[in-house]
Amino acid sequence: MTVSAHALPPDEACLDHAAGLLLQAGAGDLPDLSRHLVLVSSLPLAAELRAALARAAGRALLLPQFDTLRRWANGAPLPDIPSPLPESERLVLLHAALAARGWFDDSALWGIAGELAALSDELSAAAVRLPDDEAALCAQLERAYALRASAPLNFEARVVHEMWRALAASGRPDAPSVYRLRLARLAEAAARPLFLLLDGPPAERLTPAELEFVDRYAARQPVVLCAPATRDAAATPLAAVLAAAWPEAAAEAPPLRERALRLAGAQPASPLAARLQLVAVGGREQEAEAAAAQVCAWLGAGLRRIALVAEDRLSARRLRALLERRGVLAADETGWKLSTTRAAATIDALLETAAGGAYHLDLLDLCKSPHLFADVPGPARAAAVLLLERAIRAAGARGGIAAFRGALADCRDDDAQAGAARTLAAALLDRLEVALRILGGKPVPLPRWLDRLTRALQAVGADAALAADAAGGELLELLAQRQAELAGSEAAFAFAAWRDWLDREFEAGAFRDRGIASPVVMLPRHDVRLRRFEAALVLGADAEQLSAAAGGSFFNQAVRRDLGLPTREDAERALRRDLELLLATVPRVVVTWRREEAGEARLLAPEFDLLSTLHRLAWDDDLRRPPLPPAAAAPVDPATAPALPRRARPTVPAAQVPARVSVSGLASLVACPYQFFARHVLHLNELDEVAEELEKSDYGQLVHRSLERFHQAHPSLAEVDDAAALAALAAAVEDVFAAAEADNWLALGWRLRWQQRLPAYLAWQREREAAGWRWQAAEVRAAKSLPLADGTAVELYGRIDRIDGGPDGAGLLDYKAKKLVDLRKGLADDLQLPAYALLHDGAAEAAYVALDDERIDVVRCAGDLAAAAAAQGARLVAAIGSMRAGAALPAHGVDRVCAWCEARGLCRRDHVVDA
Template sequence: MSPPAALFDRIALRILAAHPAPDLRDITVLLPNYHVVQPLAQALMRAAQRPALLLPQMVTLNEWAQGIALESPVAADSQRSALLYQQLRKQKWFEQADLWSMTQELLVLFDELTHSLADLPGDADAFAAAVQQAYQARKNSTLQLEARLVFELWHAMQSGEELDAGRAYQQRLAKLAEQARQPLFVLRTSDWCALEQRFLDEYAGRAAVEVFDLRKMDAQWGSLLHESSAGLRSQSIASLGGKLGFFAATSLEQEARAAAMQVRLWLQAGKRDIAIVAQDRVVARRMRALLERAEIMVADETGWTFATLSVSTVLDRWLTALQSDFYHHDLLDLLKSPFIFADMTASERKSAVYQLEQLLRKQGVVAGLEKFSALVEHETVLHQPLARLRQAAALLEQHKKRTLAEWLAALRESLQVLSIDSGLLQDDAGMQLLGALETWQQELTADEGRYRFPEWRRWLAQQLDTQTYRDNSIDSQVRFTHLAATRWRAFDAVLLLGCDADHLPSVADGGRWFNDAVRSSLNLPTRAINAERQRDDLLSLLALNDCVLVTWQKDRNGEAGLLSPYLEILRDLHLLTWGDDLAESELPAYLAAEEARAVELPQSAQPAPVVQKEIIPTGVSISAYNSLVACPYQFYARHILRLNELDEVQEGIEKRDYGERVHAILQRFHERYPRVSEHSRDTMEVALRQISEEVFADLLQQDFEARAWLARWFKALPAYIEWQMVNEAQGWRYVESESAFDWELEGVRLRGRIDRLDMNGQQKRVLDYKTQSDQVLRNKLREPGEDVQLACYAYAHEAADAAFLSIESGKVKSVEPEGDVPLLAQLNAERLVQVMGKIRGGTGLPANGIDQVCIHCEMRGVCRKGEWV
């Protein structure tokens, strides 16, 4: 007979000895969880040896207490939280603190104080004295303030007519003890809290109580790890070979892979009830993904907080977009959620988001719903979504103060306008979330406190972080659970996941109120008590299960990781007794075999794709031609595959904007004053300055940084006027600027736009304004033909001369290419015709750019340079 069955049979015999079969309805059995009902009922049937048996009441203590009616109503936790927050806000003790977080901590502390009421001092001074004594300090104003604050707030919370959850539980247990008439049997593995133990003592004064404590019933595991270190060294332990194993992983990924592999091996061996006790939830997430990839679903008894689920993410995105005045990133994140506009088809939503994103990136609108609406004037598909956003935003006016219930009502109404509620109703977690919002709204109807939008949003985030969602739709042989939920349970196999010293014992943070010495003096739970309960739960799990694997990370982010001290002691005892450290020996081989079977992709080679004729462009811009010369593969990726990066919405002025404004200023200036030398230098400088201010006016309103760019341009004005007068003295005259061209060559069209065209008699010269230094421009022209811009401009306008005009650092200089410009222009045009002909003929486009080109190329991740064989 298995150890669990033998233990349950012992319990069944004791119950039947105290109360003969077949009618056991007059007795009650307190269970740690309802999973214990079935094995205990089976044990009672075996021991009674009867065809039928009227089973006893088998219930958990909390469920038993909930069946007791109370005369006073019980306040919901949301009501208590709001009331305490208002008290803290009213007193203004902690103006800079996160009051909602503090409220949550205090409520937990108040429940603990309520459970310890029997030993609590009766007034604030006595309470402060007890705290002072526990700290072993002389009179200290800070400690006295802390003690008085806690005591007075606790009393204020207790003064209302409604009961809080702590007092309700206390009163229910007291009534249960008063009604004690029938025998009570209790199954437990660790000590109860003070309130529950007090109930048990009071019950025992009126009726028979028998406690089945696994620590006392199991001789092998009962006292293990409870003795001093000297005693531990003298202990021996039964062999655990084949029952318990340890796997020390070198990384989170390896731990998750090893755990998933072990589950698969157990299933293959026929084990049908596998528990994964997840101490490290990060590893658990990764392991779950690996199991689902292997088509093994995992049931989850523990659940996840709503704050970690995608259904809550859409709420956060909506409120974030609202609070940021619809900052473009926040708006796009919201619109890409699968839950918004659920009344539209998926293709309609995707099309609308794509069009809006393209518009935002093209127009550079950073934020503002009204600006976005004006932007989509001609995009009818976007009118309705943006109109609904405006309608929903109007419901949540941020400048108002409202009650929590009013904010929740406005939120729910806005979700209806955006059809987010319809999207959430199609998801089980979403349905529970909507139900929680409705419940909180109803609970808080009577609360009259008024809150600003940020206060309410922080409250909502905290509520979502305290509510748990459990997916009950998955029925699987593999389940996630937690250590406390394994009490008195036996499984075919148990995986203890993430059992390093940081996660087992997982002692909860005590918060900012009282240290362990004070908590102990007030009979409150301490970190040591919480750790002891986990130790006892761990030992009971090992006592009831004979197939357990422990995993942990011995290396974590480059630092050595330690095994849980409880398991470390157990492993060392086994090593001393049997010479076996219980290291798992088979998993490494399985993992190595799995890695060996992994698909190895061929190494990358230098690409040189051949392009089909039908997708070869018939027209080429100057920038595309430059790209073709710099790297044919870059031209292929950018201008044939059109893999160009999306434009970013500019949130500040960049040098590109500065260059565009300089072009616009000079175009307007020369169209107004074709002959600068006909006017005085001072007049021209004033005129140019005035035009500059006009062109920069819109930027100056949007961004303060525009003033710095304008000042940078003003610095160059005298030098530019001087250069232009010298230019005219040499016979050159301004003709036109920003003129587009589209030349038909053999098999390809060349298109572009020149900045400026001058003439000297019949001689033409093209100029290209650059806000770069003259040295950078000379480097561009060092190798004839490498930069095609000036040569193509000269060819398009049949110009004999061409030059870059450097306007930088208060200097204006002309930079001309060396050699014969018309010849260079003709050679560039012929080269374009020849290259495009070869491409049409099937010549590949190799990735052969030099390092200076590749270092700034956004297509490097496509050609995978650096990974070629």
């Protein structure tokens, strides 16, 4: 017997022709075709051929078995064929072989191992034909190795060849070798007629071993092989246009203009004008909007088979979101990389926290994962994590579980709920510490690392939540499969190498939501071949994204040429074959691309650009069309239309008016009532940032602590000489700055800056004592209750840096790491000093101490201190009383206040009609 080969017309009825040939091949068995075997290029194509067969038969049939060649061969029960070396174990072997030779940096070994594994498969496919048995396969491989080794090879090609040989010496056949053995055995045992439908020429779509399998199978059973005709054989007007635009031998073809004019003479009307539109857009959002409008227009016209070819996955995601907003779901056959799922993000956050020594941002991101601590009630978990974040940021703790525990202990709050949250937060930290310890330790084999990861996930209560998540379940199944495959692996890996391996596994794995059935299907370009679609939309068809790629990142075209492997020219031919079949089999194709990205021009893909130019020269039409506008909005009724936005003026229910206001809160209320509303009523205060570097505010806090420590030991300098006082103050400064310097060496510069001021500070302190002042206390918390007209009260509270005793009363001092001139500039509008005087009855002085000048001095509160204090109290009472009575809180801050306000966008100050 011989293979019966058929060239199918590449048009919308291609599958119908294939179904007719299948019915013809099984005519003697109708209506029972169950003994026939039908192999196709992909499972979605099998489903469509099955539907075409039912239409062509026009009656009930017992259908044949449908499958793909590789899936059928690998799934056949052949117990005497050895199982292949798992891909995961093969990568470990390659990694070990590369590490032993020391050719590359350790951080690149997993990537190179993956490239080598793929190249090994290509080498085997190109060099080894279908064997008779395992011994014949080994002999063929040995001959191929010898042939390759005798040729002059450059370094990269030698690397590939040696690794290919090392894999064969492992003692276990790899998956491609087992596949060839299976094909040989199945060809010998052929007992069913075979119908083979390919989506391209057999020489391109089948390996040499697969072609030989078809011939051997045909020696025992009838074989019908169908494939779409090439454009030269098709001899259709559309094929002539494509051949003129994309000649097989471009270097020998006439100039494009000559080809276009010849084409126009032969075809007065273009066969492509009604099939193809090229749409340029200004950006990703416009691209998604135009694509959504086009899909909705097609659906509105009654089309029910629409393909979305996602060359740009980001634009495709945005398009999917816009379609879902319009109530249109898309079935996604491309799937999502596991690395982009929330489940993978949880594991990555856990590993990042372990790798970074519990860096605060990593740990907080991890704690906010929806999978973590799933065994703790949600509200309690959220409160504990929020309290932990506030404590970490307030304390400036950059990293380390111990530092976070200290920050949590320093976060004082007498509220019972806060106490429960603190207890739970401490327990969560304990669990995180256990997980991080599990992920530490010496290098171990990959199965041991996976076991550690499993136990770490259990420690933080994420295992059950991941298993309940659709993508998380697939991720855990992948990890369990890899652990079983690598059970015998003894190669030990450090944490970084294991994490690189795991990242590659997540990047290679895919998650598909199979629960969506929709007329809109998102799929890769090569999966459109021969399938029945009424329209197709190609997203992101610029020269960068719609391009051919042969080989991987590490080995160039010269290496592939040395090794006898397919090169970029072959990939470009395959790309054009995809586009030819797309244009031939889909009657409506819209192609979009962005004209520019980040200020850089982006070109249309060369294939479509050539087609556009040819079409313009031949028929004065470049096929470029404007994007469809978004769906028109419904007309607005002026009577029901919302009013134009005005400046925010919220009111606060009396029960929500704060009963306690800090001195900084009073300053916020005076500066901008709306800012006070956002910060102290809605509690939208920005969380403190943990300083990555020592900033001036941190410097000021260190100065405060050093002075507090010094004055507690030496409240009076009367009995201390200058040298001893300077030594004592310098020692206090060094002790206070020591921790900051250990964490950040830049703190040394700040310490030296402050130490230069120490003699001046001591001189000022002696002058102050000579004037009758004595240090009494530092960091004093104070509060004062002020009665309101409705019988309630408001409490003003704050913390005073330093209190001195004087002949006429207390002196209230606030240290400022500023210059005198800067402090004097803002004194007229200052309310902090009068507010402190209000908090401390009998204050005779309230002043700022300027510590950043060559000469230390104070800037005192202007005017009558008692009157100023009473005025601030009256201001607070009036403001809170009005607020309780329903007064509005307008956003009327000046530019200086708004410049650093976190509520600026919320108040709409920059986007309002009135003042």
